[in-house]
Amino acid sequence: MSTMKRVAERAGVSIATVSRVINRNGYVAPYLQEKVLLAMESLHYQPSALARSLRRQETQTVGVLVPQLAQPFFSSLGYAIERTLFANQYRAFLCSAEEDQEKESAYIEMLLRQRADGIILVPTGQSLANVERLLRAKVPIVLVDRDLPALDIDRILSDNFGGAHEICRHLIELGHRRIGVIGTPQYSESMARRLAGVKEALREAGIKLDDELRAMGANE
């Protein structure tokens, strides 16, 4: 891969000028700009993200660390994030902790070394120590889907209770009485809240949840 220096030589300008046309900042005479563009073209030049990141002290990269990429919810979540990042000139490192605290640490260390600008994390019960490590390193971090109540950091959570409650109330208002629940295992925090929401709505309507109409998954 050719470098800025080669482009500069080919265009007969300094590397500073090349940098200016690449980044569209600073003033460059139109005819010089044209020459630089042509040189870049003919050399198939692509700027080095490495050098740029090192110099700018920012990588335009964020780590996306979920418990299990194999789970459809997390893979579509992860992929949606990567798509949005890419559309905004950011790169994503998709990481799957495999429900393993050690592996989660290993990924976090990797992201630290790569100097990710930030990390989007779906934590598990054992993520606390890892997150504290990130906080010490002052890496911006956002929690998604699951909470870590002990920490005071940004998070994006679903209103599991409220959503389930609302859905169930809607069905009741439509006149339904036999309302069932199908879900992930009950020991999942999210599912427990949804179930509670349903029960609350049923209770408000004076209906009791028929155990026959309740089916919970055996594992996530």
Place this chain on the structure above:
Amino acid sequence: MSTMKRVAERAGVSIATVSRVINRNGYVAPYLQEKVLLAMESLHYQPSALARSLRRQETQTVGVLVPQLAQPFFSSLGYAIERTLFANQYRAFLCSAEEDQEKESAYIEMLLRQRADGIILVPTGQSLANVERLLRAKVPIVLVDRDLPALDIDRILSDNFGGAHEICRHLIELGHRRIGVIGTPQYSESMARRLAGVKEALREAGIKLDDELRAMGANE
């Protein structure tokens, strides 16, 4: 994040020595090594992959570009690759071309800028130009799952015809006569081959494929 220089100061050695203990090459007196290790620990030092890659001219990173990460086959393929890479101290950039030639180009350009050491690609019908671009850039590339017959590069393909043929023959040997086929759309190259394999096995056994027992998906 602290730097090698800070670690060196804290340990009272030169950065060259720090580099040596990090990379376990060159000779370092045990007591110095110990001091360096302690300094790294207390500073929460993590080597910069950026600086290292820039210097070594290798990123330990490979691009994994598939037509659609949302498709289960590709997402599990992509993720399996990333897992294997990570286990071998490599990083993966998972990319989804969304069945779009433009987007595929955009990802390839990104991987070029990131200086990926290589690219694993599941090509589509329109990937030819993009692959030729990679060849010009001399980036190592491997094709997976789908072929690009025009090119002379490494590829990993399934024996769709042979596999389907063998499965079908197995069923026939077990005495079955009513054998059906469920599959992805027939216009998919892979599926067409599998169907041909089945038909061939049936033909050899003097059985004709009952159209009633044939169900093809409407889209991939």
Place this chain on the structure above:
DNA sequence: CTGTTAGCGCATTCAA
């Protein structure tokens, strides 16, 4: 408006 220069953090000669 353009060029020169000084690092970014690291690996690696080359001396000592």
Place this chain on the structure above:
DNA sequence: TTGAATGCGCTAACAG
């Protein structure tokens, strides 16, 4: 066995 110095490719003052 250790350190000083150079340069990887780029951006951002600064000078002209």
